[in-house]
Amino acid sequence: MRMFTATLLAGTLAFSASAFAQDKTVVEIAVGSEAHTTLVAAVQAAGLAETLSGPGPFTVFAPVNDAFAALPAGTVDTLLKPENKDQLTKILTCHVVGAEVMSSAVAKLISDGGGTANVETLGGCTLQAKLDGDKVTLTDPAGGVATVTAVDLDASNGVIHVIDKVLLPAS
Incomplete structure (x- = not known):
């Protein structure tokens, strides 16, 4: 649980103060x-902005910009076509769960699951959440591991948790 407080404080610096208005x-x-x-450009290119504004x-x-930049050269440009x-x-819907899952609920799922929890996404991906020291990690179906760096960015229609890697579906 310490991780959630520490990463929330560290990770929120990337957001403007006005971004936290719950409306x-x-x-x-x-x-x-x-x-x-x-991420915003990708959501717009995929036509998901309206849905995720619902x-x-x-x-x-x-995922942060650096996560997209870490993909093989040309991947983002190709995907945006x-x-x-x-x-x-x-790919994007593998980052979205059809429920509001706050960090405390993720921690409880991991604890109740004996150290791991499966998280089903709207894109049909099953992410495996677990603790790695004091941080939560998400393993995607392709075997990639993302670390949660900020949690509980509360919105009017859900919540955002910031991660450091793009999650990918199985090949």
């Missing part, structure tokens, strides 16, 4: 973050 949607909060411009609730595991919209949508 903003998960999309509006992401738009207000300089660390999530690539009533929800949603939990979004939001209109002909790759389905693939981009699949």
